[in-house]
Amino acid sequence: MTRREQIAIVRHVPLSVLKEQIKHHKGLPEVVPRLVFIQLRYTGMSVVQAAEAVGVTGQTGYNWQERWNTEGLAGLVPKYAGGRPAKLTADQKTVLIERLQEKDHWTTTEVQHLLRSRFGIDYSLDQVRRILKSLGMQGGKLYPRDYHRPADAEARLRKTPADEQEHGTGDL
Missing domain, CATH: 1.10.10 (Arc Repressor Mutant, subunit A)
Structure with missing residues (x-):
């Protein structure tokens, strides 16, 4: 039946x-x-x-x-909506952007620690990257910097015409 x-x-x-x-x-x-x-x-x-x-x-x-x-x-028609609410509010994002503009270079680990200490929010490094990308920031690999290097290293190493006459031009 x-x-x-x-x-x-x-x-x-x-x-x-x-x-x-x-x-x-x-x-x-x-x-x-x-x-x-x-x-x-x-x-x-x-x-x-x-x-x-x-x-x-x-x-x-x-x-x-x-x-x-x-x-x-x-x-x-599928209705794509919902999902878990963001931990970081719009006001907190504004504060984060202002804080990130105080320094030229940030690592994702530094931003992760900033989010934890400032807002009490724990994010994975992947999520921190997504947040930074959504804020219009770009990631990249920095050139390694030697902390022993003096701030005026380029000026010290730049040859002047007087130096070349004193030591020769180096041409054979």
Whole structure:
């Protein structure tokens, strides 16, 4: 004995229009399997069978059908939203930018320690890089700096014309 479907499919558009939308869909590619699912439901397949045919779980099929029944085609468009709220608020980001502008070069480890000490927020180094990139900052490898090097090293090493006459030009 077959179980009768608990939730009926609402026929917002005729089957022929649905087939045309599947064939010539120009929007997000994720919508096509959802349209195929609705087409299978139009032809009499159960929610679970239609869901398995397009490669999703039965619960996902019920979710798609519910959205189709209430919103029509617009309900099949994925709604990308949500996620975990950011630990760093907009005001804290502003303070962070001001603090980062005080110094020319920062390492991600230094920024990680700054976030921990200033705001009490622990981020991984990868997340610190993502935050810095979102703030428009670019990473790069710095040239190694010798801490023994004097600040005026270039001036000390620059040859003057008097030095060349004194020591010779070096040409043979």
